[in-house]
Amino acid sequence: MGASKTEHFSDKQNQIAAMAKAIGHPARVAIIEYLLSVDTCICGDIVNVLPLAQPTVSQHLKELKNAGIIKGSIEGTAICYCLNPDALSVLEAFFAHITININTKKTNCC
């Protein structure tokens, strides 16, 4: 079919999955790392940093924005993009929870 059966899973599971999916592309990881590296969030030069055409970068930015990973606002002729701390802290908490609890398991047969 191709469409995920999201209705069978919890809101939390769908939220984590949607955000992880958005990060699941090297170009989007690179965008996140670039947004983290620049001190301001006026980011009109993302296109020049990535090895992809402008429409492709625009599409990746759109997906990150749809997933809530980044926020964007119009800044004259340029667009101001920056990371969304709220979304990223949700993911941080998810993985922190896993790594904390993974070591409390009694048996590790694998």
Place this chain on the structure above:
Amino acid sequence: MGASKTEHFSDKQNQIAAMAKAIGHPARVAIIEYLLSVDTCICGDIVNVLPLAQPTVSQHLKELKNAGIIKGSIEGTAICYCLNPDALSVLEAFFAHITININTKKTNCC
């Protein structure tokens, strides 16, 4: 085209993206949460826990295994699956790094 231009990005970016992509499906988030919740890693009942057919679950487990998120070993007639702490700690470190550095930025215009 449909194929990611992985060759244009760093190994680290591709690794993070591949693991995030593997977690980017609610069924696979549910699998991870289930593996974390059970105390042992003999997990022959994952199929019963998920609202998906057996071949579909098997396919999701395969993708998680390919991404290194889980490990599996044959345990007689059942299969023993468990989380891979190494892979998950890489993701934990990635998001911890982001959330730590996100607040050191001078300007937050968005």
Place this chain on the structure above:
DNA sequence: TTTATTTATCGTAATATTGCAATATTGTAA
């Protein structure tokens, strides 16, 4: 050996993703 049981693989249909050329939109400057 025969029969279950458990998990994996194959085949296939429906849908989604990726990437870019072409084009549109929006704001700035002349």
Place this chain on the structure above:
DNA sequence: TTACAATATTGCAATATTACGATAAATAAA
């Protein structure tokens, strides 16, 4: 107004993902 710059959208081709029925493979039990 016209021209330019920056970003978004459209449309399309190539490929990947999702899901599951049917089937295979492997072990356990009878």
